[in-house]
Amino acid sequence: MQLHYDINKNQLLVLLDGEIDHHSSNQIRTEIDTAIYAHMPRTLIFDFQNVTFMDSSGIGLIMGRHKILRNLDSEIIIKQPSPQIARILRLSSMDRLAEIQINYPEEVIS
Amino acid sequence: MKFTNEFKCVFPAVSANEALARASLSAFLIPADPTAQELADLRTVISEAVTNAIVHGYRNSSGEVSICLRMLPDRVLYIRVSDKGCGIPDIQKAMEPLYTSVPEEERAGLGFAIMQEFTDNLHVRSTPNHGTTLTMRRKLGQIYAEE
Ligand SMILES: Nc1ncnc2c1ncn2[C@@H]1O[C@H](COP(=O)(O)OP(=O)(O)OP(=O)(O)O)[C@@H](O)[C@H]1O
Numbered sequence: 275m276q277l278h279y280d281i282n283k284n285q286l287l288v289l290l291d292g293e294i295d296h297h298s299s300n301q302i303r304t305e306i307d308t309a310i311y312a313h314m315p316r317t318l319i320f321d322f323q324n325v326t327f328m329d330s331s332g333i334g335l336i337m338g339r340h341k342i343l344r345n346l347d348s349e350i351i352i353k354q355p356s357p358q359i360a361r362i363l364r365l366s367s368m369d370r371l372a373e374i375q376i377n378y379p380e381e382v383i384s
Numbered sequence: 385m386k387f388t389n390e391f392k393c394v395f396p397a398v399s400a401n402e403a404l405a406r407a408s409l410s411a412f413l414i415p416a417d418p419t420a421q422e423l424a425d426l427r428t429v430i431s432e433a434v435t436n437a438i439v440h441g442y443r444n445s446s447g448e449v450s451i452c453l454r455m456l457p458d459r460v461l462y463i464r465v466s467d468k469g470c471g472i473p474d475i476q477k478a479m480e481p482l483y484t485s486v487p488e489e490e491r492a493g494l495g496f497a498i499m500q501e502f503t504d505n506l507h508v509r510s511t512p513n514h515g516t517t518l519t520m521r522r523k524l525g526q527i528y529a530e531e
């Protein structure tokens with residue numbers, strides 16, 4: 275997992291990779307929270323483009339960060355979830371807590 | 385129960401084995417040529433069931449999780465996940481979307497809702513202090529409403 279902070283825009287970008295489950299979410303949570311309290315971002319961006327799996331433990335992770343960010347008057351953006359993860363986000367009504375940005379590259383017709 | 389193939393395994397209830405359970409499901413299912421969505425749905429389902437056994441079933445103890453996968457006639461996948469943990473006192477309440485017995489741990493309470501959404505049927509049998517068994521079925525090759 276990579277964390278980038280863009281000072282100009284007050285954005286904390288978290289580039290997640292691999293699988294988000296109960297096992298991996300504890301470590302991810304600790305790292306993100308350390309960065310949140312260090313930078314106090316206006317916007318927390320989760321970049322999901324390299325996330326290959328997420329279950330309800332990932333939903334809990336997003337809900338928990340949303341609670342922290344709301345107290346800082348800040349917001350969450352979720353970028354580029356896979357179709358499966360987008361389904362789980364929708365099923366969990368995560369679009370009410372975060373802006374979900376999906377733009378799939380145009381299909382290449384060969 | 386008639387089946388064309390079966391896979392059983394037992395492993396200690398530690399979180400590293402959640403990925404092992406998903407990998408086992410994939411390896412079992414791939415010869416049946418599932419669609420990408422079927423595979424993704426069923427990996428999510430087994431992950432939810434095994435995580436519940438580890439997180440809730442063995443909350444105050446340690447033990448083992450058992451998995452049984454079967455390919456039934458007409459491409460129906462059968463999944464059974466069981467633990468010998470604390471059991472569920474009120475199954476109906478446990479299955480309500482957003483209900484979690486441990487909100488302080490940032491759990492969403494969506495595991496059962498996701499398992500129900502991604503299978504054709506889900507059955508829960510649980511006895512307090514003895515454990516919980518989930519059985520689920522999903523027929524491959526169905527058209528699932530997307531969006
Ligand atoms: N194997 C089990 N043994 C004991 N209790 C269980 C078991 N599985 C589920 N439960 C109970 O059912 C409740 C609901 O389970 P569910 O998976 O829907 O939500 P959760 O695990 O609390 O949260 P999430 O799955 O979103 O992380 C749990 O909070 C727990 O109390």
Ligand SMILES: [Mg+2]
Pocket residue numbers: 330432435436494495496
């Ligand atoms: Mg659960």
